[in-house]
Amino acid sequence: xxxxxxxxxxxxxxxxxxxxxxxxxxxxxxxxxxxxxxxxxxxxxxxxxxxxxxxxxxxxxxxxxxxxxxxxxxxxxxxxxxxxxxxxxxxxxxxxxxxxxxxxxxxxxxxxxxxxxxxxxxxxxxxxxxxxxxxxxxxxxxxxxxxxxxxxxxxxxxxxxxxxxxxxxxxxxxxxxxxxxxxxxxxxxxxxxxxxxxxxxxxxxxxxxxxxxxxxxxxxxxxxxxxxxxxxxxxxxxxxxxxxxxxxxxxxxxxxxxxxxxxxxxxxxxxxxxxxxxxxxxxxxxxxxxxxxxxxxxxxxxxxxxxxxxxxxxxxxxxxxxxxxxxxxxxxxxxxxxxxxxxxxxxxxxxxxxxxxxxxxxxxxxxxxxxxxxxxxxxxxxxxxxxxxxxxxxxxxxxxxxxxxxxxxxxxxxxxxxxxxxxxxxxxxxxxxxxxxxxxxxxxxxxxxxxxxxxxxxxxxxxxxxxxxxxxxxxxxxxxxxxxxxxxxxxxxxxxxxxxxxxxxxxxxxxxxxxxxxxxxxxxxxxxxxxxxxxxxx
Numbered sequence: 462x463x464x465x466x467x468x469x470x471x472x473x474x475x476x477x478x479x480x481x482x483x484x485x486x487x488x489x490x491x492x493x494x495x496x497x498x499x500x501x502x503x504x505x506x507x508x509x510x511x512x513x514x515x516x517x518x519x520x521x522x523x524x525x526x527x528x529x530x531x532x533x534x535x536x537x538x539x540x541x542x543x544x545x546x547x548x549x550x551x552x553x554x555x556x557x558x559x560x561x562x563x564x565x566x567x568x569x570x571x572x573x574x575x576x577x578x579x580x581x582x583x584x585x586x587x588x589x590x591x592x593x594x595x596x597x598x599x600x601x602x603x604x605x606x607x608x609x610x611x612x613x614x615x616x617x618x619x620x621x622x623x624x625x626x627x628x629x630x631x632x633x634x635x636x637x638x639x640x641x642x643x644x645x646x647x648x649x650x651x652x653x654x655x656x657x658x659x660x661x662x663x664x665x666x667x668x669x670x671x672x673x674x675x676x677x678x679x680x681x682x683x684x685x686x687x688x689x690x691x692x693x694x695x696x697x698x699x700x701x702x703x704x705x706x707x708x709x710x711x712x713x714x715x716x717x718x719x720x721x722x723x724x725x726x727x728x729x730x731x732x733x734x735x736x737x738x739x740x741x742x743x744x745x746x747x748x749x750x751x752x753x754x755x756x757x758x759x760x761x762x763x764x765x766x767x768x769x770x771x772x773x774x775x776x777x778x779x780x781x782x783x784x785x786x787x788x789x790x791x792x793x794x795x796x797x798x799x800x801x802x803x804x805x806x807x808x809x810x811x812x813x814x815x816x817x818x819x820x821x822x823x824x825x826x827x828x829x830x831x832x833x834x835x836x837x838x839x840x841x842x843x844x845x846x847x848x849x850x851x852x853x854x855x856x857x858x859x860x861x862x863x864x865x866x867x868x869x870x871x872x873x874x875x876x877x878x879x880x881x882x883x884x885x886x887x888x889x890x891x892x893x894x895x896x897x898x899x900x901x902x903x904x905x906x907x908x909x910x911x912x913x914x915x916x917x918x919x920x921x922x923x924x925x926x927x928x929x930x931x932x933x934x935x936x937x938x939x940x941x942x943x944x945x946x947x948x949x950x951x952x953x954x955x956x957x958x959x960x961x962x963x964x965x966x967x968x969x970x971x972x973x974x975x976x977x978x979x980x981x982x983x984x985x986x987x988x989x990x991x992x993x994x995x996x997x998x999x
Contacts, residue, residue, distance in 0.1 A: 472728065477724045480720040480724025481720050484718070484719055485720065487716050487720070488713040488715060488717060489713045504672075504696060505681040508681040509683055512685060518620060519688040520688075521552055521555065523592075523688075526612075526618060529558060530613065530616045536560065542569075546571070556620065561616075562615060583595075592612065596609045608620065608621070662675045663680075666693065668684070668693075670682050670683055670691065677699065678697050678698070679696055680694070681694050681695070737786075738790055749774070752808065754978060755769050755974065755976070756981070756984060757943060757966050758966065760957045760960075765972075765988055766823070767823040769824075770804055770808045798835050802845075808824050809846065810849070817850060822855065823856070827860075827861075853881045854882045854884060857907075858883050858885050859888045859909070875904065884907065886909055887903075887908045890909055890911060891913075907943055908941075941966065942960075946968075953967060
């Protein structure tokens, strides 16, 4: 294991772990936010449920007080207490009732005279309608549960100390407060004391309807203006997160895995591209790119009249890299001209003899947009042709439509190439900037119809309807037509039938796949032998 490979593994592990940690943190924060939002929503539901119950017993309390005050019986008579007992028996929340005067219980529906509390009770606060509330009064204790006394006029009732049990919820605490409670009113000295300030904030949260947060506690308060009370549910952030711990775990684990995967894939892509660039540069320096040749045939005679030179590369890990990938990398990094020069040298070395022997035979090479603006491109081309003793007209230059988007640059470069004798072909014609005026201005020699049009033959594809127009345009401009991607006889016959005059050339798997120079030369030799055999028979 070499040093670079070990370093890549270490960096990959560190970045993957960092990405996993960041993903886990992001998942935790997202899960935390959702957990807190759900907790606040649950608080509101709890307070809504509690205020409904609270209003129900408040209504029952006020109704009972009104009935006692309006009863047509003698004050504290047995008939009146019997009436009160009936009310208590029929109620859901009341435990006792009777009459009070000056804070003392005079008579009770459930307590006899000797059992009545003797102490005078002082109301904790008075509601705006004059109703008195006494809470936590020592004489009224049921199994250590202190009841609340409500007085209106001389009538009083005691509601069940078990009322709080009815309001209890599983995910939050709650408070039942009266809006007239004087303890909720801020005092002038409270503003100077942080503890008092906090209590003021809590008082506001539990006595005013809405969602509130005081320090690390959420409050959801619902108020009833009719009965001068509020119900407030609350839960601490710690408790809310504890309740949502499963969601936090799922989010944290899930986003941690996603973060690790994205980090790993990013590094893989980064190393692949960075490593690929360096490997490609080394491959060019060491002449490791291979050149394959795909035959171009005359559709009428089926004779091979030329070939397209195609660069192929296998990286140092043994993976084949497509030209669309490594050429793009070379273009982005600014060294695509080195690939073009390598292809030119290989073509003239591999096919120089065939080109010198047959003046009608042509090899096409692909030229990138950067080559057209490279001042070294044309001198390099002239020098290599001179050394190989090959005429310029036997080396066709293929440029894509995208290369000609900047027409001024393209026109100047193409003009120079044509002046030197090169034939100019527009590759992948029909996929980009095609127009009649554009072709006329560039003064090209041939168009290569993109394989997407060829594949439309025999189908109902819309692109098929454009083919006759392209062929007519080429005929009007006296341009040679080369059809790419011919794979079936149906396709070949279609284009042959569409040609009214002149010849049409084609390349594709029907006539031969890209092959190394030895296999391609053997293909030409076999063709010549067949033609010779036919001539001898004739």
